[in-house]
Amino acid sequence: MRLKHTIASAAALALMASPAAAAETPITVHVISQGAKFIGSSMGGVQITLENARTGEVLDTGVTSGGTGDTDRIMRTAHKRGAQLSTEGAAQYSTTLDLQDPTKIRVTAHGPLAQEQSANTVSATQWVVPGKGITAGDAWRLTMPGFVVDVLEPGAHAEMKGTPATVTLHANVRMMCGCPITPGGTWDAERYEVAAILKRGGEKLREVPLKYDGSASQFAADVKLETPGGYSATVYAYDPKSGMTGLDRTTFAIEP
Numbered sequence: 001m002r003l004k005h006t007i008a009s010a011a012a013l014a015l016m017a018s019p020a021a022a023a024e025t026p027i028t029v030h031v032i033s034q035g036a037k038f039i040g041s042s043m044g045g046v047q048i049t050l051e052n053a054r055t056g057e058v059l060d061t062g063v064t065s066g067g068t069g070d071t072d073r074i075m076r077t078a079h080k081r082g083a084q085l086s087t088e089g090a091a092q093y094s095t096t097l098d099l100q101d102p103t104k105i106r107v108t109a110h111g112p113l114a115q116e117q118s119a120n121t122v123s124a125t126q127w128v129v130p131g132k133g134i135t136a137g138d139a140w141r142l143t144m145p146g147f148v149v150d151v152l153e154p155g156a157h158a159e160m161k162g163t164p165a166t167v168t169l170h171a172n173v174r175m176m177c178g179c180p181i182t183p184g185g186t187w188d189a190e191r192y193e194v195a196a197i198l199k200r201g202g203e204k205l206r207e208v209p210l211k212y213d214g215s216a217s218q219f220a221a222d223v224k225l226e227t228p229g230g231y232s233a234t235v236y237a238y239d240p241k242s243g244m245t246g247l248d249r250t251t252f253a254i255e256p
Helices: 002-017 071-076 113-118
Strands: 023-033 047-052 058-063 093-099 103-111 120-128 140-144 147-153 158-161 165-175 193-200 203-209 218-225 229-238 245-255
Touching (some): 023 120, 047 093, 058 093, 120 140, 147 229, 165 193
Antiparallel strands (some): 023 093, 047 058, 103 120, 147 165, 229 245
16 A cells, blocks of 8 residues: 555656646737838848747747738728737738746847848837737737938948039938838828938038938938048938937048
């Protein structure tokens, strides 16, 4: 009897000590541009990293893919709190984690990957219970602030001869999803400030406003410079209603 009791106790202890079976737990992540649409394939996607928030162990990583979503649904329809914005085909990253225990998970999003100079990073944490996925509605939705600003002129390290020199400052400015900015459009060019901070030899000279240049998302200005030297231009876009900002930089030189 004592032997049977010992065997039964050992079996019970072994059962208690064995780890719980892992449960498949699906998670879908969407990243939406602040004030605009989802960031997907057209902008190179967004890098998604899921990790154990306590230990830092990386559980999965990948890139969002898909379209920007339904403009009417996202931008023109009044929404109740918690309303779903994503539709079929909207950019996302989906994965399935094998979880044994409730785990606090951190999701980090970095992008858009096709415009690294303007890329931002956002993250959030929440508890996830094994087998209780996050896939309904907009699932795990993160909001990415900023603008994509891409300086087109002058090109990096451009060299010009003779003074005075007239330099064209030209930038492509878009929402983080790639959506276009136009006068009176869904993303109204009149709402945003676009300007260049000019420096020579590291010292600030002035700010030059860039105006809409006739084509979607194109902003430009001509500036007359009298002094030879090495210059830098930091072109930024700013939304005074939200504080949202994006920028890009270039350098150029004027020789005597």
